[in-house]
Amino acid sequence: MxxxxxxxxxxxFYVSVEIRDNPKLQGQPVAVGGASNRRGVLSTCNYIARQFGVHSAMPTALALKKCPDLIVLPGRxxxxxxxxxxxxxxxxxxxxxxxxxxxxxxxxxxxxxxxxxxxxxxxxxxxxxxxxxxxxxxxxxxxxxxxxxxxxxxxxxxxxxxxxxxPEQVQDFIDELELKKIPGVGKVTWQKLQNYGLNTGLDVRNSNLEFLQQHFGKYGQVLWRRCHGIDEREVETERVRKSVGVERTFDKDFYSYEQLNQILTEKLLPELNRRLEPYLLSRQIEKIGIKLKFSDFQLTTKEQQCQTLDHTVLRYLLQEGLNRFDGKAQKKGVRLLGVQVGLSEQRTAVQLKLDLGE
Ligand SMILES: [Mg+2]
Structure with missing residues (x-):
């Protein structure tokens, strides 16, 4: 079956809500995002704005250069x-x-x-x-x-x-699919795939698993399976999920706390916030943690009880994780940085009503 x-x-989504609630915005380029003077980025923009080359995750200042009439709203x-x-x-x-x-x-x-x-x-x-x-x-x-x-x-x-x-169209669809469309293929991986002449699902199917694993590690196997139409992952309902995390593997090693903190702040946290939002409708944050994988594949995680995604705590945990290998003969490079959040049990409708004082 x-x-x-x-x-x-x-x-x-966000912009469509704003336009729905304020029809004067109709027909204009509109975005929701952070202010340009505070290094803000856009979270969403409408299709009119996209015609100017504006897109989500773009710094607001740059978006305003591309589209000076862009209306940027703070969001609700x-x-x-x-x-x-x-x-x-x-x-x-x-x-x-x-x-x-x-x-x-x-x-x-x-x-x-x-x-x-x-x-x-x-x-x-x-x-x-x-x-x-x-x-x-x-x-x-x-x-x-x-x-x-x-x-x-x-x-x-x-x-x-x-x-x-x-079902009968799956293999043809994948064969023609540009690999950058596959979730998990970021900019770096896409460039690397192209360098090896791998552009479509068919290219991957015609290459071999060993080669992919050698050059792309564990993800090489994932890619191989996806391109053969294999994805046995089930829908993971929010009730069973105990944590939400985001991580990134680098194509080179990072050694400095400053660089890693920047990746954490600019790349990982915005993505984690986006993924967390639906869970926080009915759950609470219980602990937060940092995961580091070093160039020798040694893994370390640092966690702390915490009710919010507190950046100061995360920075401290990152420092702690890095310190584990400080003072060794040679400082180790970091291959992967992750940030994760442990969630409370899902509250029932009755509990929610009590919380709200209804
Ligand atoms: Mg959407």
């Missing part, structure tokens, strides 16, 4: 959270296997949904209609028998569209 995954992704997290909850209430009508990736994005496993004769395409269509009716906002969807392909597919007919990859 084939699995049926649906990846739902709201279109330019509380409003986004409430809408996220509305969307979640729609998802649970269709499946209990939901894996949130951020406030506006989730994987659903609808394999066991008997509605529409089990057509995941029609289920996705229904979900998108329900979202529009409830919120006035549009969403896009990807439908596929393999998890990572559902995410790639949701991008193909964006905004306000959906795309289905049928």
């Amino acid at each position: 084939n699995k049926k995954f649906v990846h739902i992704d709201m279109d330019a 997290m509380q409003a986004y959270k409430e809408i996220s909850q509305q969307i979640r209430d729609i998802f649970v009508q269709h499946t209990d296997k939901i894996e949130p990736l951020s406030l506006d994005e989730a994987y659903l496993d609808v394999s066991n949904n008997p509605l529409h004769n089990g057509s995941a395409t029609l289920i996705a269509q229904t979900i998108r209609q329900q979202i529009y009716q409830a919120t006035g906002l549009t969403a896009s969807a990807g439908i596929a028998p393999i998890k990572f392909l559902a995410k790639i597919a949701s991008d193909l007919n964006k905004p306000n569209g959906q795309y289905t990859i049928k």
